[in-house]
Amino acid sequence: MRRRIVGLTVAAAVLAIALFGVPLAALVVRYLVNDEQAELQRVADVAALTLSADLAHGREPGPLPAVDTAVTLTLYNASGQRWIGNGPAGLDEPIREALEGEIASGTVGGDLVVAVPVVDNQVVGVVRAATPVAEAWVRILGAWMLMAALAAVALGAVWLVARRQGARLARPLEQLAKNAQRLGDGDFSVRGRPAAIPEIDAVGTAMDTTAERLGDVVARERAFTADASHQLRTPLTGLRFGLEAALDVPGQDLAAAIRVAIGSTDDLMRTIDDLLELARDTNRGTEPLDLAPVLTELGDQWRVMLAASSRAIVVRVPTGVPAAAASGAAVRQVLAVLVDNAVRHGAGTVTVAVREAGDALAVDVSDEGPGPGDTDALFVRRSPKAGGLGIGLALARSLAEAEGGRLVLARAKPPTFMLLLPAFRDPPEGGESPETLGGPGPRPAADRPGR
Structure with a gap:
């Protein structure tokens, strides 16, 4: 050129x-x-x-x-x-x-x-x-x-100017070609430098925008893969545990074991449906959510696994508790993460209790274990290969904030996590949605499990 x-x-x-x-x-x-x-x-x-x-x-x-x-x-x-x-x-x-x-x-x-x-x-x-x-x-x-x-002399001056202008025009185009190659190789962080040439800068801006969007898409897909793997691990573990228990116990009623396995499969399908629903940003808490059946189902899912370790789960839902203005899929996944952490890293009885907290509902999940050592890094998303906590609590917090709620560590020892959810109120005339607890509204792209 x-x-x-x-x-x-x-x-x-x-x-x-x-x-x-x-x-x-x-x-x-x-x-x-x-x-x-x-x-x-x-x-x-x-x-x-x-x-x-x-x-x-x-x-x-x-x-x-x-x-x-x-x-x-x-x-x-x-x-x-x-x-x-x-x-x-x-x-x-x-x-x-x-x-x-x-x-x-x-x-x-x-x-x-x-x-x-x-x-x-x-x-x-x-x-x-x-x-x-x-x-x-x-x-x-x-x-x-x-x-x-x-x-x-004139031709020499023209040659020098043409060479300089040719380099000025060719250099950004060559850089665009390199950036396109890097983008094709999967480097979505590539960004072009302004060339002070409007047409070339327009192409570079379009390529930067494309790289940013592709990077967001890939990041969301990777996050969804990691989140789905994390959330599906628990029901798969329960299914495997039930089948192994049926094989290990002589004279076990296989029909009952199959029914339990089918129930675990239903839980697995429910988890998959919840993840897909959250990935599509549907059901943003416009309908009231009764927490009693959600928590009862949660207790039934974990009771057998905890009993195998001589532990128990207690669910407390007082009568007269108002409904929550949140997505059932999001609440189920947040509570699944909290109970899973209590099972894996805690000890003793796991307690899930609901209480009113002003205009909100508080769901406390606690156990009798020593609690986390590093409370500052609890909700920091880390590599799936890192030991300890890394994906679940970060995912749970992002889901809670996307529903207009909050997830905090209310007490370190014994550990108690508190999920605050906005209580459902009949919307006033005009169709305004219920107030949130200072959440950011729609889930940010970087925090969504996938799309």
Whole structure:
């Protein structure tokens, strides 16, 4: 591209110089030839004035004035005979015209010739001035060489400017090509630098926007994959545990084990449906959510697994508790994360209790374990390969905030996590939605499990 820009620019400059320079060169030839003839006429006029007095009184004319060595002066009488000088003995066309009383000029052989009549009431003689045409062409060639030098300088300047402009145009395009290659290789952090060229900057901005959107999409997909893996692990573990228990106990009622497995499969399907619902941002808490069946179902899901470890789960839902203004899918997944953490990292009985907290509902999940060591990093999302907490609590907090609620560690020892949810209130006239607890509204793209 750079070579093409430089080549086209230089070619355009050559064409412009040719279109301007060829006529100018012809004008230079004409101008210098006319100038040379004018100089010859001036010399002849001086000689005619010098000799006119002698010719008018019939005296022998004196010597011709001194002139440049390249100029030949000759005096002819009224009959056309050479009188003084080294000019041709015969008459040429300029002399004949001058004998008729007019100044004549022309090219005779290889000379430029000017003939000036000497007049005293009548033509009494003719002064002929001549110089080789080569003298004029020396000046012409000098002017042409100067023009050629100026054209070469102009072409050199055009080449330098074209090279610089070519680099200025090509460099951002080459960078765009590299960025597109990196984007194709999966590097969505690639960003272009402004080139101060509106058209190229528009392309770069569009590519940056595309890279950012693709990066967000990939990040959401990866987050959804990690979140789905985390959330599906618990029901799969329960299903595996139930099947293994049925095989390990002699005389176990396999039909009952199959029914339990089917129930676990239903829980698994419910979890998948919840994740897909959350990924599509549906059901944003516009309908009231009764927490009692949600918590009862939660207790039933975890009771068997906790009983295998000689632990228990207690669910407390006081009567008269208002409904929550939140998505059932989000609440189920948040509580599943909290109970899963209590099972894996806690000890003793797991307690899930609901209480009113002003205009909100508080769901406390606690156990009798020692509690987390590093409370500052509880809700920081980490690599799935990191030990301890890393995905679940971060996901749970993002889901709670997306529903207009909050998730906090209310007490470190024994550990108690508190999920605050907005209580459902009948919307006033005008269809305004229930107030949230300062949540950010729709779930941010970076926090969604997927799309």
